[in-house]
Amino acid sequence: MPFLNPEKWSHEAIVARSNMRPERMQKLKVAGNSGQNPGFDFLQEGWDDDPALQIVIKKLLAKFPQWGVAIVDRVLADWIGEEVGL
Secondary structure: OOOOOHHHHOHHHHHHHHHHHHHHHHHHHHHHHHOOOOOHHHHHHHHHHOHHHHHHHHHHHHHOHHHOEEEEOOEEEEOOOOEOOO
16 A cells, blocks of 8 residues: 555645646546547556546556556556566
8 A cells, every 4th residue: 555645635635636636637538538648647647646536547557558657566567577656
C-alpha cells in the first residue's frame, strides 16, 4: 500500500482536487474520442489524486493498449516494466 500523506487528504487538498476534476475529465474525454495519449504524467496524476478518475483511466487504458500503460497491483506502470507511483 502506498504511503498515505496526511496533507494529501486534508479538506483543502480534497477540495482542490475536486475543483480540478472537470478539467481533467474533459481532457480524458478528448483522449477517449481522439485516441491521443494525454501523457503518462497526466494519467499518473489523475490516478493518484482522484478515485473517480481511476475508473475513467482504467477504461481508457483498456481501449487504447497502444498507449503502453498498464495497471499492475493498482499502480500505473509503463510496459517497459518500470513501476511508477509507488
